[in-house]
Amino acid sequence: MTVLCLTELEPDGGTVTDASLRALAFSRSLAGPAGEDVAAAVLDAPDAALAGEARAALAAAGVRTAHVADLGEAAGYAPLAWARALAELATTGLATTGPASAVVAAGTDHGQEVLAHLGAITGLPLAGNCLTAARGDGGQWQLTRQRWAGSLTEEAVLDGDPALLTVATDAVAPAPAETPAELAVAPFRPSLADGDLTVCATVSAERGGGVSLATARVVVGGGRGVGGPDGFGPLEELAGLLGGALGVSRVVTSQGWRPHRQQVGQTGTRITPELYLACGISGAIQHMAGCLSARTIVVVNTDPDAPILAHAQYAVIGDLGQVIPALVEAVRARQNPVR
């Protein structure tokens, strides 16, 4: 038996995505205690071939077998075809790795979507955004998973042979295996059914320009306390000075003050900056689900009892309309000392 892990590559074909490295680390935690191997299903390798760099990354992640699919002209993301390929690997293992005890994918848009299709094709249950999973008695799995985007933890029992699991982004670190594996590459051509390629992604070039909210090192946040659509100038200016991005709370986007792509939270973007400077934000569950991975949270708020202070390391009690322009001025003064 093996633990089969859907493994995605970056568009360059050489690098394994960070989310997939985490899913592989999670897969090892399932395979290890049962004395099983980890097998990777690579469905997006350019020309159905695995570059040397990708091989090295998979071996370092403890992968014994990489099943590399040739989807023919579909080369690219086709969720149902990907699920069909996983179903085939999970049941037969194509003789090389045997059937799967679990099929694992990262809790990304692709991972969730493909495993949902796999669940529907096979009739198996699926547990999304798992934090831990362990085999219990009688073929059942005991697991913990995120609800409310991580604001609650659910303890649950999952049937299913194999178990279908997606992994919460912050469940495990993308660390390599203690000892790298000797990797075998097994190319295969999945047997697709009619209609499996009906839904197939056309992918644009990478969006250029600007600092991405999801990866910004500094995020300056604005909430209801900004007061209206015209109040974001100083926050944007500060974000620009610090080489960061502006993020906002849900109330700001549902009022139409700022576009939704700037929303930090459960229904917006999850941020992971060194510094999150949250201004005029009370700290609703919905917002905190998007920013708790920030290394340091600093709050500017008029209300010393706002819930967000319980999640922050530092706070300035005061009106952001006064504090932020003064901060902008101070940062500028440091940047351009008086001549």
Add this chain to the structure above:
Amino acid sequence: MDVLACVKRVPMVGGRITLTEDGQEVDTRMSGFTVSPHEECAVEEAVQITEREGGTVTVLTLGPPEAEAQLRDMLALGAGRAILLETGPGEWGPQSPAAAIAAAARATGPYDLLLFGNEAADTGGYQVPVRVAHELGLPCVTGIKTLEVTGDGVVAAREYRGRQERFGLPRPAVISVKEGINLPRYPSLPGRLRAKRATVERLVPDARPDGLRKTMLTVPARENRRAEILGTGPEAVPALVALLDELGVLP
């Protein structure tokens, strides 16, 4: 264009989530319920499509009798018909609702488009729309942020890792959307009055055992922080600058 929009009633949570004593549910005695955010956008999208293309929006939910309130909220946004798949107390896992919704769609349709939210705010199962699509033998795509109706299909797009992914699907199709695809309108007064008077159709879905079963909910232990106060008002700026310097984020 007849569109089915499926929604879920979820607890309204503010600054903190508290659980009932038995750890089985979110304590809603002090809050209330609302429609899960992605799904409210699914209804708004459905209403906008029928405003352009003609046709009716049917809004459907699976839940307790009280979920009628959320259906009426969606009727007030512009849905023309509402269906409640009435369940008893207790939560359904992610598989059985999909079977029930598919059966209801067959019984009350046909529909040209079935819209869902990408994932429910509370359970976050990420699978009901896909399972419904398979039950009905329809094409499906999830997590959609722009949707365009074409001659005999739809073009749907989303962002993935800094790139845009576009999908063309024939109709009928199942699409799950995310908040941000539109900005849901505030219900108008006539809309609310109409919603109040409208009939909510009730069906009793078949409950099936589910392969994923909750045993307990817990609030994750987090580092109990109490923010260190750097100061009050603009006088705190020098301390703030010193902190940013220490964090290494100053230019």
